[in-house]
Amino acid sequence: MIEFYLVQFRSVLQFLSKICCFAIFARETDMEVTLKLNGKKEKAKVAFAQSADFGFAKTWQESIGDNQNPIRTDAVEFAMLAIKRFEASAGLGIYANSLVDFSDHIASNPKVEVGGFIVLRCNWFPDSEIIGFSHFRRTWCNKIILDYLGSHPLIARPKDNTTHKVSGVGVALLYFITQVLKQEKCPTLWGGGNKFVRAVL
Secondary structure: OOOEEEEEHHHHHHHHHHHOOEOOOOOOOEEEEEEEEOOEEEEEEEEEOOHHHHHHHHHHHHHHOOOOOHHHHHHHHHHHHHHHHHHHHHOOOEEOOOHHHHHHHHHHOOOOOEEEEEEEEOOOOOOOOEEEEEEEEEOOOOOEEEEEEEEOHHHHOOOOOOOOOEEOHHHHHHHHHHHHHHHHOOOEEEEEOOHHHHHHO
């Protein structure tokens, strides 16, 4: 069973602002963020997922092969579940393609539920361009629900001899989501308290 916790938006934003350094939005759909690779700062981008992006879970699966480490297999399974959730819901509900999209849908109907699927991408991680993801939604009562949040299996549990140790994936994704809260004046964030989300953060 998945537990849920309620987080006040102001507390989340204050926490993330203290531990992260982020750049401005490069476009209306992208935000440049700072992660750490082997302890040194590297740039990455958070963006709303496009149709061509959803093959990332297969790439993640290929990167671990037959490895049965539970943290790595959980990372792949979580990504697949998030994509299935998106595929099942996209034909029935509304998904935003940008922050402007979010605002336009809500302005048109203040009670509408709007979903978002975002990915974190970079050009320096050898096993995949997409290294993190999140599925979230804004409810009719103006709350944000975090359904899924995860990182690449070899980031969630690096190999012993890894040359690419990455940190900050979960925090970067959460920071992007807090910008949605801030923009839409959502007072709270509901998040999944399952073991994998806690591990990513």
